[in-house]
Amino acid sequence: MQATYWCHILQGQAEYGVSMDFSSPPTPIEVLPSDGWRTVTTITWAGVFGSLLAVAISSRTIGRPIWWLGPSSAPASPFLITIPLALVVVPLLATLRAPRHMTTASWVCSLALIGTGIAEMASNPAISIAVVVIGVAALMESIAVVVVMRQYR
DSSP states (O other): OEEEEEEEEETTEEEEEEEEEOOOOOOOOOOOOOHHHHHHHHHHHHHHHHHHHHHHHHHHHTTOOOTTTOOSSSOOOHHHHHHHHHHHHHHHHHHHHOGGGHHHHHHHHHHHHHHHHHHTTTTOHHHHHHHHHHHHHHHHHHHHHHHHHHHTO
16 A cells, blocks of 8 residues: 655645555566576585485494484385485475475475484484584575575565
8 A cells, every 4th residue: 555645735725635546566576596596506405415425325334324224234215215315306306497496495405404314313413413514504505595586686
């Protein structure tokens, strides 16, 4: 709602009035991330994949495997391996195929990755902290993209 106030002074007599305009609010502008930020997001999630792979190999090497791998003698279900894999693939696909949903997919998967690290904190703290740090790094990139998109509208 937009109100316009006007005042006329005619022959020494004041006249006040209010004009109301009840037009609809402007439609929001859809902001898509630039190609540069899409590249940064792609590189970030490729780095997250590489980091998770390094954590998985390290956890098996030291004999304290992460929960979604399980020990060498009794490996975890293949279904459990798809969880961290999906947490990396979803933001990559969103970045490449649906940039409109890139930031949402990125921060949701970052938080889910942090959650998977926190879930194992009591039994395997060193590996859990590594996963949480990887998730926080991905979250920081997601926040940076959101801030840049909101600032330059």
